[in-house]
Amino acid sequence: MKRLTPNTGIQNRVLAGALLLLLATPAFAVLGDNAASVLSDQARMKGTLRSVDHRAYVMHEITMSSGSKVREFVSPAGAVFAVTWEGQFPPNFRQLLGPYYEQAQRAAAQQKAAPAAEQSPRVRRGPVVINTPGVVFVQTGHTRSFHGQAYIPQLMPQGVQASDIR
Numbered sequence: 115m116k117r118l119t120p121n122t123g124i125q126n127r128v129l130a131g132a133l134l135l136l137l138a139t140p141a142f143a144v145l146g147d148n149a150a151s152v153l154s155d156q157a158r159m160k161g162t163l164r165s166v167d168h169r170a171y172v173m174h175e176i177t178m179s180s181g182s183k184v185r186e187f188v189s190p191a192g193a194v195f196a197v198t199w200e201g202q203f204p205p206n207f208r209q210l211l212g213p214y215y216e217q218a219q220r221a222a223a224q225q226k227a228a229p230a231a232e233q234s235p236r237v238r239r240g241p242v243v244i245n246t247p248g249v250v251f252v253q254t255g256h257t258r259s260f261h262g263q264a265y266i267p268q269l270m271p272q273g274v275q276a277s278d279i280r
Contacts, residue, residue, distance in 0.1 A: 144212035195263035214249040
């Protein structure tokens with residue numbers, strides 16, 4: 115019979131605690147995910163859900179007790195093609211954008227590295243705009259009032275414009 119040393123017990127407890135923290139991390143709609151994620155997002159955010167059918171897409175709005183809102187836009191094919199947010203703090207973009215987060219990060223790094231003459235003028239605290247063929251990301255706001263949107267142009271339903279995503 116194998117004996118556990120005191121260190122092994124501590125290591126197991128630390129590992130179990132870390133796993134619980136990972137499972138408790140709030141989830142947001144992930145770009146490109148399916149419509150089934152809406153209800154799990156609502157449960158994890160402990161928010162109220164309101165859905166509006168716009169014929170070309172369904173907008174699911176989750177309002178949290180803090181007043182923050184996340185909207186998930188789902189195509190008739192069942193894919194989350196866009197997300198928007200508004201609230202006191204910016205969301206966790208790694209969770210919100212899912213696999214598109216890395217693409218947005220690379221595009222942001224390329225914008226910063228571009229020579230000043232090639233860059234569009236951007237005020238230090240102005241909006242962040244990333245526009246690539248794979249993902250469009252816009253974040254604006256200031257302390258305690260952030261809002262933005264991200265969408266995948268290829269997944270947008272026919273007839274839906276970027277201006278429809280609010």
